Amino acid sequence: MFTPENTVVGFIGAGVMGKSMAGHLLAAGYPLLVYSRTQEKANDLLEKGASWVESPKEMAEKANVIFTMVGYPSDVEEIYLGEMGLIKSAKAGSLLIDMTTSAPSLAMRIFERAKERGIHTLDAPVSGGDVGAKEAKLSIMVGGEERDFDSIKPLLTLLGTNIVYQGKAGAGQHTKMCNQIAIASNMIGVCEAVIYAQKSGLNPESVLKSITNGAAGSWSLSNLAPRMLNGNFEPGFYIKHFIKDMKIALDEAEHMEMEVPGLTLAKTLYEKLVEMGEENSGTQALYKYWQS
Known part of the structure; x- marks a missing residue:
């Protein structure tokens, strides 16, 4: 069992969500090493x-539990499988937990490479955005060996409230793709509902009071629709990262010969927002598509 007495935790990534997540581990008394591309963020x-620490290599040499929360699968691949990466530098018996939303195939490759060196890995992407990270109420979807999940679950409970073991390596990432597919179409519906309320002369805030707790209710409707109405498009989750996730899901769906028309439409709309210069806005900025 990993305790503050026998554990040195490393955390790679100090972005919108990573900084809050790492802070919870530190507040719980775990010695914490931090690395990010921009030190100021930490x-x-x-x-x-x-x-x-100055590099993932240095972190791997000093920590026996390392969390990563970075931007893209290419970042994950470099951090884990690069010449100066975690797999080549970590001590046997270390546990590496990637909480980035990444490709299931990459998670499986990392697992196999790590296993060859006696290193344990889990893919554990999260959902809940900046609010969930700050309040330690994230949903965490975990793939890998179940005994590794059991050993690290006490630390995961410092980060989230809905923590579910989904199966073998890659299963966490596949579950996150299900999550993103559901969000993608839902965000279109949320925006259309808000715009419809405005154009029909209703008070959108009053409309939300009626529909957020009914059959139409969703996390996006409750948390992001009010931000739209307040003109708050700061990122709880970046559009550029959401597009990355949708591309992964589309690739996986294609491999399974599955049609995903809702996801395809959502990706198209978000790519139009990128053309408008909104790639660093939060996903709720989809609202601006109807105002362009």
């Missing part, structure tokens, strides 16, 4: 007692 953690 300043809050360093001021609270975390220690900075």
Whole structure:
């Protein structure tokens, strides 16, 4: 069992969500090493007692549990499988948990490479956005060996409230694709409902009071629709990262010979927002498509 007495935790990635997640581990008393491409993003953690390392290699040499929360599958591949990456540098018996939304096939490849060196890995992507990360109420979807999941679950409970073991390596990422597919079409419906309310002369805030707790209710409707109405398009989750996720899901669906028309439409609409310069806005900025 991993306790603050026998564990040195490493965390790679100090972005919108990663910084909050790492902060919960630090607050629980775990010695924390931090690395990100931009050290300034980790300043809050360093001021609270975390220690900075200069590379994933250095982290792997010092920590026995390492979480990663980065941007793209290419980042994950470099951090784990690169010449100076975690797999080549980590001590046997270490546990590496990737919480990035990434490709299931990459998660399986990392698992196999790690296993050859006596290193344990889990793919554990999350859902809940910046609010879920700040409040430690994330949903965490985990793939890998069940005994590794059991050993790290006490730390995962510091980050989320809905933590489910989904199966073998890659299963966490496949589950996250299900999550993103559901969100993609739902976001279109949320935006259309808000725009419809406005154009029909209704008070959108009053409309939300009626529909968020009924059959139409969803996390996006409750949390992101109010941001749309307040003109708040700051990222809880970046559009550019959502498009990345949708591309992964579309590739996986194609391999399974599955049609996903809702996902395809959502990706098209979000790509139009990128053309409008909104790639660094939150996903709720889809609302702006109807205002362009």
